Amino acid sequence: MSAETVTDTTDTATDPDTAADQVFSVRNLWKVFGPKADRVPGDESLTGLSVAEVRERTGCTAAVRDVSFDVARGEVFVVMGLSGSGKSTLVRCLTRLIEPTSGALHVLGEDVLAMDRSRLRELRRRRAAMVFQHFGLLPHRTVLDNVAYGLEIQGVGRAERRARAAEMVEKVGLAGLGDRRPGQLSGGQQQRVGLARALAVDPEVLLFDEPFSALDPLIRRDMQEEVIRLHREEGRTMVFITHDLSEALRVGDRIALMRDGEIVQLGTPEQIVAEPADDYVRDFVRDVPREQVVSVRRAMRPALEGEADTGVAIAPGTVVADAIEAVARSGGHIRVVEDGRVLGIVDHARLLAVVAGLDPDAGGSHTGGREGVAA
Numbered sequence: 001m002s003a004e005t006v007t008d009t010t011d012t013a014t015d016p017d018t019a020a021d022q023v024f025s026v027r028n029l030w031k032v033f034g035p036k037a038d039r040v041p042g043d044e045s046l047t048g049l050s051v052a053e054v055r056e057r058t059g060c061t062a063a064v065r066d067v068s069f070d071v072a073r074g075e076v077f078v079v080m081g082l083s084g085s086g087k088s089t090l091v092r093c094l095t096r097l098i099e100p101t102s103g104a105l106h107v108l109g110e111d112v113l114a115m116d117r118s119r120l121r122e123l124r125r126r127r128a129a130m131v132f133q134h135f136g137l138l139p140h141r142t143v144l145d146n147v148a149y150g151l152e153i154q155g156v157g158r159a160e161r162r163a164r165a166a167e168m169v170e171k172v173g174l175a176g177l178g179d180r181r182p183g184q185l186s187g188g189q190q191q192r193v194g195l196a197r198a199l200a201v202d203p204e205v206l207l208f209d210e211p212f213s214a215l216d217p218l219i220r221r222d223m224q225e226e227v228i229r230l231h232r233e234e235g236r237t238m239v240f241i242t243h244d245l246s247e248a249l250r251v252g253d254r255i256a257l258m259r260d261g262e263i264v265q266l267g268t269p270e271q272i273v274a275e276p277a278d279d280y281v282r283d284f285v286r287d288v289p290r291e292q293v294v295s296v297r298r299a300m301r302p303a304l305e306g307e308a309d310t311g312v313a314i315a316p317g318t319v320v321a322d323a324i325e326a327v328a329r330s331g332g333h334i335r336v337v338e339d340g341r342v343l344g345i346v347d348h349a350r351l352l353a354v355v356a357g358l359d360p361d362a363g364g365s366h367t368g369g370r371e372g373v374a375a
């Protein structure tokens with residue numbers, strides 16, 4: 001698939017001139033493993049083939065194929081896809097833990113592919129901290145010393161690094177456990193130590209490679225809340241790999257859905273669920289409870305004369321499930337209001353149409369119609 005056929009349903013600028021505003025800016029990135037991998041991205045007789053066909057012809061595995069996207073400052077960017085779809089390879093390419101085969105890659109406007117060894121080390125140690133699935137903790141060190149480790153290799157003095165580590169231990173909810181060793185902690189607690197260690201170096205971006213997939217569901221939920229909280233409170237930029245759709249929908253501002261090394265769709269959780277780019281994505285999101293993800297924006301109709309002034313008001317980001325409850329309580333239609341402005345009206349029939357994946361304007365709503373006046 002070529003770049004043109006990738007469906008990017010977000011408004012992110014793809015103009016390379018804007019790259020400096022983006023934490024990561026990735027263009028036409030390829031990673032091919034195998035003999036003479038370099039020739040694959042430029043060979044048009046190969047780039048149109050499937051991964052399996054390329055492997056058969058060349059013996060190479062095209063793990064990341066012609067991928068382009070931006071990660072904006074302060075967003076949680078999720079990379080999702082089945083096992084083997086290229087998620088880890090892609091994210092490791094961002095700091096050149098894996099060397100890309102071709103393409104362009106910038107971090108805050110700086111060309112990552114042009115970085116020398118010391119600049120790369122700086123990128124990995126200070127600017128883009130990685131949190132792995134297997135926590136990679138040092139077993140003989142205390143929690144506090146594990147958290148301080150990243151600062152230690154940066155040459156931060158002992159007193160300062162212990163103070164910062166203690167602060168991070170507290171921040172991730174491990175207050176009082178600083179003197180334990182990793183073996184004396186639960187899996188979820190160990191993952192919190194990994195998170196605190198990454199946070200201690202105060203990186204511009206946190207990279208997570210399936211950090212919670214080894215955790216049991218309840219603890220996993222806790223950790224997802226932790227990530228959401230960090231994001232909300234600190235506005236920290238994160239790139240988060242998962243193969244779990246519900247996790248992706250919960251933590252992601254935007255989701256890149258990968259298949260065979262390509263991004264098949266890039267969009268908000270709502271866009272992925274409500275406007276799947278193709279049958280593959282549609283199938284992927286089939287079991288998602290739409291009312292939990294889709295917002296009332298998709299169910300609105302313009303307000304008619306008189307409707308805009310009174311009645312229950314909800315925000316446009318309200319998910320349909322919550323709006324159904326509000327409509328049930330109000331007994332009629334309710335207003336969608338943002339900054340004191342009425343954006344539109346929703347009622348029961350329109351909300352149900354959206355849940356069913358139907359166009360709410362296609363009928364079934366007796367108060368509907370496009371002739372209404374905008375408030």
Ligand SMILES: Nc1ncnc2c1ncn2[C@@H]1O[C@H](COP(=O)(O)OP(=O)(O)OP(=O)(O)O)[C@@H](O)[C@H]1O
Binds near residue numbers: 034082085086090
């Ligand atoms: N060092 C390597 N040499 C050859 N092939 C590799 C190498 N690393 C990864 N691959 C292949 O690249 C493809 C993508 O692998 P990758 O690890 O990125 O997938 P993933 O989406 O992270 O999967 P998972 O969910 O299982 O972690 C796979 O086909 C894999 O076998």
Ligand SMILES: [Mg+2]
Binds near residue numbers: 088089
């Ligand atoms: Mg992986």
